[in-house]
Amino acid sequence: MSSTSRNNQDEKILQVQGLDENGNNVWNSVSRIHTGITTEGTERIEATTTTDNTNINNDNLSYSTSTSATNEANNDQYRKELPLQLKHLLSPNATVKAHRKENYLYRHSHDKIDTNLMILLHGAGDKHHSYHALAKKMNMPQCASLSIHASSINNGFGTLPFQLGHTWFTEMDYTNGQPLHRNNFKLTSSLDKAVTQLDKIISLLTVQDGAGAGAGAGDGWLPENIFLFGFSAGACLAMETCTNRIRKQYLPLGGAICIAGGIHTAIRSHISTSKQWDQSAETPILIIGGTMDDTYPPAKVHAAVQGYNSFVSKNDGCSSTRNVAKSFIVPEKEHGMIQSEAETKVIMEFCAEHMVRRMVNMEGFCEISPDHLNLSTR
Numbered sequence: 001m002s003s004t005s006r007n008n009q010d011e012k013i014l015q016v017q018g019l020d021e022n023g024n025n026v027w028n029s030v031s032r033i034h035t036g037i038t039t040e041g042t043e044r045i046e047a048t049t050t051t052d053n054t055n056i057n058n059d060n061l062s063y064s065t066s067t068s069a070t071n072e073a074n075n076d077q078y079r080k081e082l083p084l085q086l087k088h089l090l091s092p093n094a095t096v097k098a099h100r101k102e103n104y105l106y107r108h109s110h111d112k113i114d115t116n117l118m119i120l121l122h123g124a125g126d127k128h129h130s131y132h133a134l135a136k137k138m139n140m141p142q143c144a145s146l147s148i149h150a151s152s153i154n155n156g157f158g159t160l161p162f163q164l165g166h167t168w169f170t171e172m173d174y175t176n177g178q179p180l181h182r183n184n185f186k187l188t189s190s191l192d193k194a195v196t197q198l199d200k201i202i203s204l205l206t207v208q209d210g211a212g213a214g215a216g217a218g219d220g221w222l223p224e225n226i227f228l229f230g231f232s233a234g235a236c237l238a239m240e241t242c243t244n245r246i247r248k249q250y251l252p253l254g255g256a257i258c259i260a261g262g263i264h265t266a267i268r269s270h271i272s273t274s275k276q277w278d279q280s281a282e283t284p285i286l287i288i289g290g291t292m293d294d295t296y297p298p299a300k301v302h303a304a305v306q307g308y309n310s311f312v313s314k315n316d317g318c319s320s321t322r323n324v325a326k327s328f329i330v331p332e333k334e335h336g337m338i339q340s341e342a343e344t345k346v347i348m349e350f351c352a353e354h355m356v357r358r359m360v361n362m363e364g365f366c367e368i369s370p371d372h373l374n375l376s377t378r
Helices: 084-090 129-138 185-205 233-247 298-316 341-354
Strands: 003-006 011-019 025-030 037-039 104-107 116-121 143-148 226-231 255-259 285-290 325-330
Touching: 084 185, 104 129, 116 129, 116 185, 116 233, 129 143, 129 226, 185 233, 226 233, 233 255, 233 285, 233 298, 255 341, 285 298, 285 341, 298 325, 325 341
Parallel strands: 116 143, 116 226, 226 255, 255 285, 285 325
Antiparallel strands: 003 011, 011 025, 025 037, 104 143
16 A cells, blocks of 8 residues: 655545456545545545535535545444443433433434534524534535434533524523623623533543554543534534633644634633643634624624734744634524525535544555565574
């Protein structure tokens, strides 16, 4: 097996022997998911996905995936189950499976390879079921999904008044309907609590020490393979969690996608320790906003991106600002979920860039035979 590198990035091109449509042996060039798959001597097969719809929203989102690029596993050895301890944490009072569905919904990857995990966080007063359906329609390769409701952990997040549902933290003064200032104690304390709860969930999902990158099903996920997807208040919780992980010097996640939301509070200074800081130890973030969004306007989007990048650069000791967080502003869009092909494309490109793909067909493959080794014994 040979490999080469392109563009000074971790985009390895790996040579894999296989069969073409006529049954002849060919060498295939396999790259990371975002570079696609190119078959030498044959036509190009796209590993990335394309949208079918021109008007895409939360209830109408789909795109096709090339099964040729993945070659689905024929068994369940690459599937991962949620730890029992996490199930008890999210739904402590459940006695049957139906009870748990009110607190969370988990879905295996369509190709039976749960290399990555997407945690989806709804907006204030919303339900998690539509986000479970969204993950299914997105149909990302080698990506399981966990949609969590804010009523989980025995109502451990927040409850809205007047039976309006649940939310992740307190962001409004319910006596007058006005949003709380970003330094308001109710806001910061409830948000800190929510971040702690989400970090606990992530910790239970994380591969145990010593299991290694080759851990099998049931061993959890590496932090770099865990992604957050949030809308509005859920987006705020996602980005605040990423910021907190830098402050606490936790391992970074694979990425966070924030729709119509982001940092709500002032970024507090980093708690310095004697631990040496890795300059690549920050979670990449994508924020999608709209020009007509009055709840989280473009000014807040840009401020969140600039604040996060400055925070990252300060802790890295960099003289220039690093673009770890990026934004995409949609013209004429109000406060809402994904509604266009352009938004979907940006999200897919972000996931393709940061998600890891397990090359199942290459596992156990070795091109070198003992006859090729020139070993001498003494």
